[in-house]
Amino acid sequence: MKTDVFASRHIGIREEDLPHMFKTVGVENLQQLINETIPDDIRLKNPLALDKAMSENQFLNHLQKLSEKNKVFSSYIGLGYHESLTPSVIKRNILENPGWYTAYTPYQAEIAQGRLEALLNYQTMICDLTGMELANASLLDESTAAAEAMTMLFEVRERDQKKNEVIKFFVSAEVLPQTISVLKTRAIPLGIELVIGNHETFEFSTEFFGAMLQYPGKYGQVYDYAAFVASAKAKDIKVAVAADILSLVLLTPPGEFGADVVVGTTQRFGIPLGYGGPHAAFFATKEDYKRSIPGRIIGVTKDTDGNPALRMALQTREQHIKRDKATSNICTAQVLLAVMAGMYAVYHGPKGLKYIANKVHNSAVTLTEALEQLGLYQTNTSYFDTITVKTDAAAVKDIAEQHEINFLYSDDQSVTIALNEATSIENLEEIVQVFAKALHKKGAKIDELKSTSTIPSALQRATPFLENKVFNSYHSETEMMRYIKKLERKDLALNHSMISLGSCTMKLNAASEMLPLSSANWGNIHPFAPIEQAEGYQIMLKELERSLNVITGFAGTSLQPNSGAQGEYAGLMVIRAYHESRNETHRNICLIPASAHGTNPASAVMAGMQVVVTKTDERGNIDVADLEEKVALHSENLAALMVTYPSTHGVFESSIKHITKLIHDNGGQVYMDGANMNAQVGLTNPATIGADVCHLNLHKTFAIPHGGGGPGVGPICVAEQLVPFLPGNPVIKTGGDKAITAISAAPWGSSLVCLISYGYIKMLGEKGLTRSTEIAILNANYIKHRLSGNYEVLYTGEKGRAAHEMILDCRPFKQNGIEVTDIAKRLMDYGFHAPTVSFPVAGTVMIEPTESEGLAELDRFCDAMISIKKEINAASANETNNVLKNAPHTLKMVTSDTWDFPYSREKAAFPLAFVSENKFWPSVRRVDDAYGDRNLICTCAPIEAYMEA
Template sequence: SLLDEATAAAEAMAMARRVSRSKSKAFFVDSNTWPQTVDVVRTRAALFGFELVFGTAADAAQADVFGALLQNPGQNGEVSDLTDIITALRANGAVVAVACDLMAQVLVKSPAEMGADIALGSAQRFGVPMGFGGPHAAFFATRDAHKRSVPGRIIGVSIDARGKTALRMALQTREQHIRREKANSNICTSQVLLANMAGFYAVYHGPDGLRTIAGRIHRLAAIMADGLTRAGMAPVNSSFFDTLTVTTGEATAAVLAAAVAAGYNLRRVDANTIGLAFDETHTADDVAALLQLVTGQSADVAALDAEVAARAGALPDALRRTDAILSHPVFNSHHTEHEMLRYLKRLQNRDLAMDHSMISLGSCTMKLNATAEMIPITWPEFGNIHPFAPINQAQGYLEMIGSLDAYLRAITGFAAISMQPNSGAQGEYAGLLSIRRYHDSRGEQHRDICLIPRSAHGTNPATAQMCHMKVVVVDCDDKGNVDVADLKAKAEQHSANLACLMITYPSTHGVFEAGIRDICDTIHAHGGQVYMDGANMNAQVGLTSPATIGADVSHMNLHKTFCIPHGGGGPGMGPIGLAAHLAPFMANHVVQPIDGPHAGQGAVSAAPYGSASILPISWMYIAMMGGDGLKRATEIAILNANYMATRLKGHYPVVYSGENGRVAHECIIDIRQIKAACGISEVDIAKRLMDYGFHAPTMSFPVAGTIMIEPTESESQAELDRFIDAMISIRAEIAKIEAGQWDAENNPLKHAPHSQADLIGDWDRPYSREEAAFPLPWVGDNKFWPIVNRIDDVYGDRNLFCACVPMDAYES
């Protein structure tokens, strides 16, 4: 999944440039593309100097471009056969992306059948609330030949140690956490939860159910079109799936007002034109009411319905989809609530989540998502509102967003907050974009050097590259701090062209940099700006702030520090805080402009306030905790990390600590000496932790051969002790390997994780079944069973199967 349709379109443009053989610097954009998508694409194109060429889809065939974005159905509802246009574009070396409607694709000829290279769009229509703009998963599909150029995460198929089919993240060397500034994208958190919701919608309804839903939607639109035509107001678009564009002339304002009074929001296309779109919640009564509102005449909807049914809708045969969809058994098996519930439960049982045990992923802040915080997002008042609804219908949302804005300004010390970025990486992008715009406004377009510490998150250099900046790496010293001498030398060297520094505080090494203010002052002295990566904000709140240390802009991971769930990969929210001088340069929105000094600035997300419907979670957290509670949470997070570091350091070396001998909110333990002594790696320890019922901490970041542990303030001492005891027990197991009691390859760590199949099968290992699956007495009280054994990563990268395999291949 990607973040939303608009950012997926921008990623398609970037991917097209990577794979296109054309020498052109121009990218074609269909004039029938949604304006919010154009806004986001324009923002990204400007950074790379791409020329955007606009025109009708037919104009694209003659364009000299490296890529093209076509919309089908278009924003006016027109459905087209783009085959000839795509053929012409591809013959000239262009890569063609088609933004499409997922529900329309049930009935309409697919982008692949038309010859497109990329298909993208929003999956919101598959069972996800509008939520004032999100979160919604975007989908992004491409030809097999381009799989290594795709942005974001790919789940591939591999095999485990028993030869059983298993799933894993594949082709990871494309992405920011490994490839850094050379990555395909800066994507980290995306929209996994929403992608699953959309997927389950398809599982529950299946191909037949979806055809029924899509057919009914189209039928309502066709009835409306016939009624309009009979009244002398034939729609502008001759073919359609669910959307009609109608010329209403001087009556436009009156029609829109009457519709609102009757409970309908129609789209104002321009002063003379309106748009109507139908979905599965509408009925024939809605069609009758809308015909009366738009035409001023009543209509016999039943008669119109009969005529539409007789001709099987309004889609020409040439535009109809004829190939099978969703043929995999999973989409044809679970069509009752009982079956669906049991299927969901089976999948749930395979996930080691926080309802089972702590997840100590360093730099991820996997803290409690309290039930009280979650309840409001289930309310229809938050779910059932369109992001472009009239402002007077969204006053409650805007009051909540304004209140959260004030909370975040108080916490960060910044003058302004932008809620638009819908992930932490998007926050980085929005923040660096504001810095670029600031320098440009001062006639300093040449400032394009971004200093980044070697220990930085991979998103930092990837984001700098997205903003067309040149990355200069700053070294770290042997205590985990930024090497201030190296930073000052490089700031001096690049002074004339220095744009910014990206720095994480506390550092990714888990320490508070004592020289942070000196570092920020150095950058400012050379005309640069300081971007603070807010990934570790959980160690700051109430004790210090980005503004206090001297940062000019920072993102906040609401899905980490401020309690929005993000396990599995999203949703997230990454609003940015900005100092007053950068506030005029934060993102705005072309469809629903946001009041403020930043009028006219381009967007970074499809919706004005990003994934607005999950903002109540963070609002609830801050409101319930209050200032004292937030400070206390930070103190406990730091205390918990130091407690773990203190208990573990007698068994594993703690790599870094601050001047006072303490860590911040996370600690890094060193596995390199163990690996050198007996071959046991951080991967082996991570796999073995599954047998103890724990999710692995972060591996080999920011230092290869280490494990980074972040307990958060949410965990009790009892839970911390269980994890520590597991790590100490594993160290004792390693000692047996070091002493030669267990073979270097035939031992519990190298065979971990152990599944039920291991225990019931033939046993020829030098350790007992009990040592394998129940290594400590308390493990059996709440045993988590991995359903697969150790996965063959090399096999998975060599044999990436994007096609579906039979469901029984995944059964335990």
């Protein structure tokens, strides 16, 4: 084995494994399998035009040199982004720990209790600080969270408001510019008219359903919004507030002055700037809106024994269930970042947060007084951390950049300075000296921070927060390290065993791809820093865009969408803009196959399109005759077809080029959902099949880890005619010549984690990428053949092959009284996370092994599935006290003095010999979903509950 070839480390299958696997699958070689899986007319004729693969060492050296091209200035730009200090105990034990970053979304609650507890802490923190009743488990960024607030308030407006077409939404001019841009993007297809103005002079009329405020304002002024909110309430107008999370430690919570929704970012709770992300946004609201709140909610329930357990609550309101009736297409949270932010609050506790917030505010007061001694005028009468000074901005900018300092320059006579947790007295003196030089004066020396406050008493926080035990227990590093480890042990992640989730591609997230995320040269760049200061980032991002263009066959890429669902929406909005540019605004019909991902219909509706569902045939393919009929019916108004390829059923449909030509011949564009790109790279591509735009899940195909449910990145790649419409940003120019307004807050989305996909492509190179696809297809077909005779594969290609994933039909087992959920829970006893359950077909599991898994692990998984089939055969529909119905089995259950089950403890906990070598114990028994929804509790227990216990 060549030890310096990354592909041999990333790909789990060894050369010596291939003859056995070929024999099992029934092929002579890999090429035969690929020929029997992928239609010949869409195969690529030439290798991908990518650079030769780097070794891991070469890549790390390359990235180190690239990082040195970034100029890490002291950043006081603000606008929703602030330097923060990540506690080392959190950095080492969560951010750099595969036990946290390789876990999947906690749909299987029994093996995700650690992450669920960390997210419950996060929700509690948000509710406490905002003064609201209910918070979700995070959204993508502050701007998109604000857009979600607007659309939720639009949905829940009063019945008479809907009847009278109340469609205006007021936005204070104090709202962050990137947020206003995202609001514009969301408002247009929904027919919402944004009115941007001065909240202090604005008077509502009956056409308005809601309003958005910024707290504090974008240049730092802390406004008293009580009168504004009261005026809105008097007219049944609902108010959303975008709030700075750290300021809420000292300021009156928005919930206390009447806000209906509070959004923001938790970036300054220990998350690196990362040139824009990823960061966890928060969304808090009233319990009245629990059925409308977007994203995930973690709730408290009980397990089979009546013990407390956690789960994702109220899932029927989510987009994958509601489809085109959904008001949001959000399917990715920012779990890893939310966990870190919640742990930041656990580690510091309420006293620590008060210390940090007071230090930041005192720094702003001290700086104000020092600058006023120079004769400068500071405009903010009340502020938390941000001041605005009237002076010659150009003169200050020149000297500041010489001192490697960035301020915000809103006009020729204004300099805004946003201080942060990392600001020291020495930093304050540097700032004063910059202004002194610009004025040709001598600045005063700062010996200590002023302890006075500029926050009016009416706006000072009086309510206690974070009183729960968890926020008052783990303040030494030893205690914190052990608490994090305690939670980690409750979660099954990729560092324990294969996670064979269909459509989710849980592959290796290589250490060499992850290491650069800890570097200050990558982490401490503000997204709105002058572009010349981010040369390393710019080189990396442009090269990543070029590589994705080559892989997809397209002409342009936008990295801005920070989740797959955002990518879908961005792609459809680009198609919409394209039709508008051709004076074809009437094109609003989006055809979507019945088998499509749940986010597809929701994304189409959000983009202002009307969804028309097309049938699938008995083999799971698009029903071409039905499609032709619907294309003919809607030809004049056809905007787009959304198609997943290979299909959600794990099949390369041979009619795909006929289908895409049909759409183009009738004036539409083809959107390809890139969820299954894992089966295309190097062998075919979206351009070849005839698509015009696709999104790519970098957290699937391109190795960004799932992080327990996020971060995700969902860039869009587009054909030449769509390049001019790629999304822009109001602060830093990006996108096409006719760019649509912003899709997310930062110009290049979650830039920091793009380093991972950049590394994945650079270290695999053309040959490694293609080999990865081939092995993913081989692994899937190997599992298919090993399970043959025990489980029926629902759909296959024309030659009986699966693509990179397959659907096993578990519906026949109902005659034995066994549901697909029982199989999912029993797999936990064997040490495996369940495959995707009941999607896209109810009563099935969808398996995707990926290229990273070795033959031994594939065999362990197959052995487990075959063993479970024997248990199913032994089960009776009349007897529910069996090993499947009682699964999963916990350590407490197996070691109990009483054992009232008709099978042995060994069969329950150690059903196969390999299990005992590396046993994973679920920490709770099967959770009660219905109880959790009927008794919704989404925050930690109050301190009194612990005292009573």
